[in-house]
Amino acid sequence: MRHLLQKLGFYLIALWAAISLNFFIPRWMPGNPVDIMLSKLAQRGPVTPETRRAIELLLGGDSSLPLWDQYWQYLGQVLGGDLGVSVAYFPTPVVQVIDQTLPWTIGLIGISTVISFLLGIGLGQLAGWKRGSWLDNVVPVTTMFQSVPYFWLALILLFAFGSVWQVFPLNGGYDVWEVSPGWSPEFIGSVLYYGTLPALTIVISSIGGWMLGMRNMMVSTLSEDYIVTAEAKGLKPRRIMTSYAARNAVLPSVAGFAISLGFVVAGSIVTEAVFSYPGIGSALLQAVNSNDYALMQGIFLVITLSVLGANLLVDLLYTVIDPRTRARA
Incomplete structure (x- = not known):
């Protein structure tokens, strides 16, 4: 309990x-969103x-108040x-903009990151277990x-x-001409179809790091020594690989995955820019x-919450995966 309270603090x-x-930070930067809005209004009159x-x-904002009051x-x-x-x-509130764009980023970047992590860890585990196999030789290609x-x-x-082959659409998050947003099978199918190519790009570009680290x-x-002892006791190779070797080898990757999962909310600005995807990365670029300091502050706040939340979750998960953590606590 004391360890948990220290973490939460x-x-x-x-x-x-x-x-x-x-x-x-935004208040120390040059520029002012109020002046930007006024410059637009000044074109129509004084x-x-x-x-x-x-x-x-x-x-x-309220410039009439001292900074600390603000x-x-x-x-x-x-x-x-x-x-x-x-x-x-x-005149859309920042909360509404985030509410409209965040699910797209979590759906695309989040699922792609999880798939890339699971595939990389699984393949890296097999490559490390069977050194010199064809799978082990694939690692340099993925990196x-x-x-x-x-x-x-x-x-x-x-x-x-x-x-060239026109298998997937060039841009967008769904077919805006044929389907309407909702939980209908048509809309979900359109979202999956439009998100396949961006997701494939993320998986291809990131799976090599997970695979190499795990391998x-x-x-x-x-x-x-405990692996040699397990082999001497006659345990099955599959059990040694999963319960003894992989369980300990995956710990550094779990910490890296927490950071990656936290930054999922930030989205990949490059991904959403190239594919014109309506996620929070596009909203941040527009801000x-x-x-748009208000929108930038709101997005950065959500990013901060996601990173801290993901790291806290992994810290708690470590106590389950690694019993030595509980002993030290």
Whole structure:
């Protein structure tokens, strides 16, 4: 229990620090979302001080207050779920923009990351167990794809399977002309069809790292004394591979997977830009181009929560996977 409380205390402090930085950094940067909005309104006529004041309050700011008062006001708004109004998607609230784009990113990047991790760990386990086999020789090929620039690989797959053979669509998240968003089989099938090529690109570019890491850890683990003891006791090779070798070899990969899973919410800006996918990465890119501080702050806050949550989950999972952690605690 004490170990758990220490972990929760650490993550609460980290969350507070992240929220504080999320507040101060945009205010120290040049530019102002209120000025951007006023410049758009000024094209239609003169802008009064009252108009500026109204827009400032609408976007969640109040320059008449001292910075520390603005900070406490911001903390209250965050706790109340009010992240302001987006300039890029005006007059849509930031929470609504995130609510519309986040499921697309989690569905595409999240599922692709999980598939890549499971395939990489499984293949790496077999490659490390059977050193010198054909699967072990495939590892350098998979790591080669990881070193290839992602956008280049995505463009090649788009050209091959979207333009030359026309197996998959070139862009979008679903067929906007034929189906309507909902839980209908037609819409779900369209989403899967449009997301296959982006997901395939993510899996191809990331599976090599998981496979190489797991393979090397398996080779190192198989030389440990407890593996030799298990073999001397006459245990079945499959049990030795899964229950003894793989269980210990996977620990570093689980920590890396937590970080990757946390950054799933950030999306892959390159992925969503190349495939014109309507995820949170596209929303973040639009926010940066429009100096939309409210939307940037909201997205960064969600990213922070996802990273801290994923790491906390893995810390707790470690106590289940590795009994030595419980002993130290």
